[in-house]
Amino acid sequence: MHPTNENRAYHWVYLALISFTLLTWIIAESGTGGINISLFVLTLALIKGLLLADYFMELKSVTSAWRWVAVIWLVLVTGLIALAFSLGA
Amino acid sequence: MDQPNTKYPPGDLAIWFIVIAELLVFGIFFVVYAFARLKHVELFNQYQLTLDRDYAVVNTIALLTASYFVVRAIHAIRASSPESCVRWMVLACLMALVFLLVKSVEFYQHGSAGISLSTNLFYMFYLSLTFFHFMHVLLGLVILVILTIVARRGGYSASNHRGMETGASYWHMVDLIWLILFPLIYVMR
Secondary structure, three states, rough: OOOHHHHHHHHHHHHHHHHHHHHHHHHHHOOOOHHHHHHHHHHHHHHHHHHHHHOOOHHHHHHOHHHHHHHHHHHHHHHHHHHHHOOOO | OOOOOOOOOOOOHHHHHHHHHHHHHHHHHHHHHHHHHHHHHHHHHHOOOOHHHHHHHHHHHHHHHHHHHHHHHHHHHHHOOHHHHHHHHHHHHHHHHHHHHHHHHHHHHHHOOOOOOOOOOHHHHHHHHHHHHHHHHHHHHHHHHHHHHHHOOOOOOOOOOOHHHHHHHHHHHHHHHHHHHHHHHHHOO
16 A cells, blocks of 8 residues: 555544444443344454554554464454354354 | 564564564453453443443543554654654653543542452453553553653654664554543443
8 A cells, every 4th residue: 555545544444443442332332132132242342453464553564474463362252252142142 | 654564563573472472461450351351241241231331431532542643753753743742742641640640530530449369250250351461551651651651851863763663663652542441341241
């Protein structure tokens, strides 16, 4: 990506992170629970984590295996949490 | 200016081994919480409702904003603007302080209500996870303050700011962990 666009990207990423957080809060305050809502909220957290890793931690520009450190952690941890909540539903 | 494609992540490589170790520890903690909940779904759902989600949202926004300010500081030093870098770092420190103050109020309220690690399994997980994370934020704030002092003294420049990138990577990791902790403990039921 061109540096100018990339410079703009982290502003948008911040806005997306705050928006997803507020969406999670609205869902929590609405009192709706259940497995589908939980998995949706977890997916929002996964996306937030991926955005933070790519744009704030700058792992997007890393070409070696280090690029996948946060991605693997996020997918593995949220995947196992999703499995546990699904089993308990 | 932004980072061109590079083989290694920003900052000293040693911090990334620490990041991996910390992510592993918290990751195991999160998964153990989720599977321990399986046998006590009612209890976890009941006591989760006693937590104040407003505090948690304020704290999530505080951490994300601190991370954003740290990114702005890094971009400022790369653009040879040390004064701007210091300003963003001071703001990042203030956001970290907001998190610590809000979380301290929350811990104080739990303590006043007689809630402790031995109250029940949910509180055992909640208090240990959030306190463990609290200590990481505290260390993160100390690192941010040191980086700010060094930047103010002219210790970083466009060509020499690896120390700042190292501290920033630690801070972002603390933020990343909270992004999973927040929905898991406060919202998912």
